[in-house]
Amino acid sequence: MKASAAEQRTLLDLADLDAEIAKTAHSRKNLPEDAQLAELATKLDAARDDVAASRVAVDDLTVVYERFDRELSGMADHVARDKAAIEAGTTGHKAIAELQRELESLERRRDALEGEMLELMEQQEATSTEADRAEATLLTLTENELDLVAKRDAAAQTVDARSADLTERRTALAATIDADLVGVYEKLRQRGQVGAGLVQARRCGACRMELDPRTLSRIAAADEDEVLRCEECGAIMIRTDHSGLPGQGRPRE
Incomplete structure (x- = not known):
C-alpha cells in the first residue's frame, strides 16, 4: 500500500486523539464522585x-x-371506689378489712408502677435523643449525597463535552487521510491493537519491540510513501527523521 509520508504521519495525530478519547471514556466511567457516592450509599x-x-x-x-x-x-379509680366504700360505712367489718388490704396492695403496686414509669421516662428521653441524632445524621448524609450528585453531574458534563470535542476533531482529521490507510488503522483498533506507532530509538512505537538490523535496513530502504507494518504487532510503522534508521545519522536531541 502507498500513502504519502505526510498522511502516514497524520496517523500519529489520529492515534493521539484516540488515546485521549479512550482516556476520557475511562475517566467518565471512573469519576471520583461516583466512588464517593458508592461509599456514601453504604453510610x-x-x-x-x-x-x-x-x-x-x-x-x-x-x-x-x-x-x-x-x-x-x-388503679386510681379502683382506689377511689374502695375509699368511698370504706368511708360510707355501709359494709361489714370483714368487707372493710378486705377493702383495706386491697387498698394497701393497690398502693404498693402504684408506688412500684410509678417507679417503673420514671425509669421508662428516662429510657424514652434517651431513646428520643438517639432517634434525633440518627435522623440528624441521615439528614446530613442526604444533603452530602445531593451535593455529590450535583458535583458528579457537573464533572460528567465536563468530561462529556471534552469527549464530544475530541470525537469531532478525530472525525475531521480522519477525513483528511487516505481512506484505505485509515481502513487498515481502524481494523487494527477494532481488534484491540494499536493502529500506528512511531519508529524511534530502533523500536516500534506500538508494541515497543526492538527492531533487528535486517528489519531496520528494510525500513530504511523503503520508499517514503510505502506503508510498512510491524512484523510483531501489525501496526503501521511511521518513520521520521528521528527514527534512528541506518543512514539517517544521529537523531536530534
Whole structure:
C-alpha cells in the first residue's frame, strides 16, 4: 500500500486523539464522585437502619408507657371506689378489712408502677435523643449525597463535552487521510491493537519491540510513501527523521 509520508504521519495525530478519547471514556466511567457516592450509599443505608431502629424503640416505649398510664388511671379509680366504700360505712367489718388490704396492695403496686414509669421516662428521653441524632445524621448524609450528585453531574458534563470535542476533531482529521490507510488503522483498533506507532530509538512505537538490523535496513530502504507494518504487532510503522534508521545519522536531541 502507498500513502504519502505526510498522511502516514497524520496517523500519529489520529492515534493521539484516540488515546485521549479512550482516556476520557475511562475517566467518565471512573469519576471520583461516583466512588464517593458508592461509599456514601453504604453510610446512608446504615443511617436509615439506625433511624428505623430508633423509631421502633421509641414506639415500643410509648406503647409500654401508655399501658402503664392506663393501669395507673384504672388503679386510681379502683382506689377511689374502695375509699368511698370504706368511708360510707355501709359494709361489714370483714368487707372493710378486705377493702383495706386491697387498698394497701393497690398502693404498693402504684408506688412500684410509678417507679417503673420514671425509669421508662428516662429510657424514652434517651431513646428520643438517639432517634434525633440518627435522623440528624441521615439528614446530613442526604444533603452530602445531593451535593455529590450535583458535583458528579457537573464533572460528567465536563468530561462529556471534552469527549464530544475530541470525537469531532478525530472525525475531521480522519477525513483528511487516505481512506484505505485509515481502513487498515481502524481494523487494527477494532481488534484491540494499536493502529500506528512511531519508529524511534530502533523500536516500534506500538508494541515497543526492538527492531533487528535486517528489519531496520528494510525500513530504511523503503520508499517514503510505502506503508510498512510491524512484523510483531501489525501496526503501521511511521518513520521520521528521528527514527534512528541506518543512514539517517544521529537523531536530534
